[in-house]
Amino acid sequence: MNQLAIAALSISVIVVSIFWYIRKPTSKAPPLPPGPLGLPIVGYLPFLNQNLLVQFSGLAQKYGPIVKLRVGNKLWVVIASPSLAKEVVRDHDLVFSNRDVPIAAQVVSFGENDMAWSPNNSGWRKMRKVFVHDVLSNINLDGSYNLRKDIVRKTIIDVYSTKIEKPIEMGELIGRCILNIILNLLWGGTIEGDEGERVITEFKALLPKLVGLLGKPNISDFFPILSGLDIQGVKKDMEIILQSYDRILDVAIAIGKKKLSENVIDQGRKDFLQILLELKENDEDTNRSITSKQLKGMLMDIVVAGTDTQSTTVEWAMAELMNNPEIMVKVQQELSSVIGINNMVEESHAPKLQYLRAVIKETLRLHPAVPLLLTRFPTKDSTIGGYSIPKNTTVFINACSIQRDPSIWHNPLKFKPERFLDTEEKMDFSGNTFSYIPFGSGRRLCPGTPLAERMMVHLLASLLHSFEWKLPKGETLDMSEKFGIGLKKNTPLFVIPSLRLSNLDLYT
Numbered sequence: 001m002n003q004l005a006i007a008a009l010s011i012s013v014i015v016v017s018i019f020w021y022i023r024k025p026t027s028k029a030p031p032l033p034p035g036p037l038g039l040p041i042v043g044y045l046p047f048l049n050q051n052l053l054v055q056f057s058g059l060a061q062k063y064g065p066i067v068k069l070r071v072g073n074k075l076w077v078v079i080a081s082p083s084l085a086k087e088v089v090r091d092h093d094l095v096f097s098n099r100d101v102p103i104a105a106q107v108v109s110f111g112e113n114d115m116a117w118s119p120n121n122s123g124w125r126k127m128r129k130v131f132v133h134d135v136l137s138n139i140n141l142d143g144s145y146n147l148r149k150d151i152v153r154k155t156i157i158d159v160y161s162t163k164i165e166k167p168i169e170m171g172e173l174i175g176r177c178i179l180n181i182i183l184n185l186l187w188g189g190t191i192e193g194d195e196g197e198r199v200i201t202e203f204k205a206l207l208p209k210l211v212g213l214l215g216k217p218n219i220s221d222f223f224p225i226l227s228g229l230d231i232q233g234v235k236k237d238m239e240i241i242l243q244s245y246d247r248i249l250d251v252a253i254a255i256g257k258k259k260l261s262e263n264v265i266d267q268g269r270k271d272f273l274q275i276l277l278e279l280k281e282n283d284e285d286t287n288r289s290i291t292s293k294q295l296k297g298m299l300m301d302i303v304v305a306g307t308d309t310q311s312t313t314v315e316w317a318m319a320e321l322m323n324n325p326e327i328m329v330k331v332q333q334e335l336s337s338v339i340g341i342n343n344m345v346e347e348s349h350a351p352k353l354q355y356l357r358a359v360i361k362e363t364l365r366l367h368p369a370v371p372l373l374l375t376r377f378p379t380k381d382s383t384i385g386g387y388s389i390p391k392n393t394t395v396f397i398n399a400c401s402i403q404r405d406p407s408i409w410h411n412p413l414k415f416k417p418e419r420f421l422d423t424e425e426k427m428d429f430s431g432n433t434f435s436y437i438p439f440g441s442g443r444r445l446c447p448g449t450p451l452a453e454r455m456m457v458h459l460l461a462s463l464l465h466s467f468e469w470k471l472p473k474g475e476t477l478d479m480s481e482k483f484g485i486g487l488k489k490n491t492p493l494f495v496i497p498s499l500r501l502s503n504l505d506l507y508t
C-alpha cells in the first residue's frame with residue numbers, strides 16, 4: 001500500500017470515527033414513545049381519521065398511554081393517563097407552557113397577541129393577570145349579574161310565550177342565550193340600542209365560520225414549508241373573516257374611548273371593554289397596561305373560547321337528563337326545595353344546588369367541551385414517562401380518554417352525577433386532580449371558569465325550574481358525538497317544553 005492510500009484510509013477512519021462519535025449520544029437518551037409507522041415524507045397524515053378522539057383511543061389501546069405519530073413535518077405525542085398528564089402540566093409545566101399555533105389561530109389571535117395562543121411571555125402573563133384579577137374579578141362578575149339575569153329571563157319568556165308544547169332545537173336556544181350574554185358582557189354597556197344590536201348580529205353571523213376554520217386540518221400546518229401556498233385557502237378565508245371582526249372591534253373601541261374621555265362610563269356596571277380600555281388608557285402601571293392588539297386579541301378570545309364551550313356543555317347536560325329521567329327528577333326536586341316553586345332562579349342559589357352542579361361536572365367528565373385541551377409545545381428536549389419528547393413536539397393531552405378510563409372511573413360511560421357528591425372538594429375545576437381536567441391544568445388552565453360556572457348553573461337551573469321537558473313523540477335520543485375543535489352532539493337535540501310553575505306571573 002502506498003503512502004497516499006494509507007493516508008486516505010487513515011483520514012477515512014478518523015472521519016468515520018468522528019461522525020460515529022458525534023452521532024453516538026453522549027448520554028444514553030431515552031427512546032421516543034411507541035407509535036405506528038407512517039409513510040415516508042407524509043408520515044401518518046394519510047391515515048388520520050376525521051374523529052381524532054376515536055383514533056387516539058385505538059392507538060392508546062395498542063401502544064399504551066403515550067403514543068408518538070409523525071404527521072407531515074410534525075411530531076405528535078398523545079398523552080392519555082393522569083400520571084403522564086401530571087408530568088407535563090405540573091412537573092414540567094414551564095417547559096410545556098407554549099402552544100403549537102395553527103395558521104388559522106395565528107390570524108385570529110392578531111399574531112399570537114391573545115391569551116389562548118400567545119407563547120408564555122411577559123405579554124401573555126400580563127393579559128392573564130388582567131383577565132383574572134380585573135375583568136373576571138368577583139366584584140365585576142357580581143356587578144354584571146343583572147345583565148346576565150336579564151338575558152336568561154328573556155330566554156325563559158321567549159320559551160313561555162312562543163314555544164310551549166312545540167319542539168325546540170335546544171342547542172340553538174342555549175347557544176343564542178350564551179352568545180348574547182357574552183357579547184353583552186363584552187360591550188353591552190358601550191354600544192347600546194340599535195347600533196349595539198346591529199354589531200352583535202354581525203358578530204354572531206361570522207362566528208360559526210371562524211370556529212369551523214380553527215378546527216379544519218390544514219396542510220400548511222403539517223408542512224410549514226408549503227405554508228406560503230395556502231393550498232386550502234384557510235389563511236385567506238380566516239383573514240377575510242378577521243377583517244370584518246376587526247372593523248366591528250374598531251367601532252366598539254372608538255365608542256368606548258369616546259365615552260371614557262367624556263367620563264360617561266357607568267361605574268356600577270362596567271363591561272369588559274370598558275375595564276380593558278381603562279387599564280389601557282389610564283393605567284400608569286406598565287405591568288397591567290395592554291397594547292391595542294392585545295386588547296382585540298383578548299376580546300376575540302372571550303367570544304371564541306367562551307361561547308361554544310358553554311353551549312355545548314349545557315346542551316349535553318340537557319341531553320343526558322332527557323336520557324336519564326330519574327336524574328332529571330332529582331334535579332327538579334332539588335330546584336323546588338332550594339328555590340321554591342314561587343320563585344325564579346338566581347345566581348346566588350348556586351352554592352345550594354349541589355346536585356345540579358354535580359350534573360354539570362359529570363357532563364364535563366363524559367363530554368368535555370375541549371376534549372384534547374389545547375396543544376402544548378415544549379421549549380426544550382425533555383423526558384415524559386421515560387420517553388424522549390424533543391423540543392417543538394406537538395403534545396396533546398387526551399382529557400376525554402382520561403375521564404372515560406375504566407381503570408380510574410367505575411362504569412365510566414354511565415352518567416352518574418353522584419360520583420361527584422362525595423368527592424366535591426377534590427374534583428373541582430382547578431386541574432389539581434389529573435383524572436379530571438375538563439378546564440385543563442397548570443399555567444394554561446382555562447381562566448374563564450368563574451364566569452362559566454356562574455353562567456352554566458344559572459341557565460341550566462332556570463330552564464329546568466321553569467319548564468318540564470319531553471322528547472317529541474316517536475323521537476329517540478341520539479347521544480353520538482362529533483369531534484371538531486370541540487366535542488359536540490352529532491345531531492341536534494329537540495325537546496318540547498311545558499309549564500312547570502303554577503304562578504304564571506313568574507314567566508313575564
Ligand code: HEM
Nearest residue numbers: 115116305306309310369370374439440441444446448452
Ligand atoms: C364549559 C366551559 C369551558 C370549558 C370546558 C373550557 C375549557 C378550556 C380548556 C380545556 C382550555 C385549555 C386549557 C389547557 O391547555 O390546559 C381553555 C383555555 C382557555 N379558555 Fe376556556 N373553557 C370554558 C369556558 C371559557 C370561558 C367562559 C372563557 C372566557 C370568558 C374561556 C377562556 C379561555 C381562554 C382565554 C383560554 C386560554 C388560556 C391560556 O392559554 O392561557 N373559557 N378552556
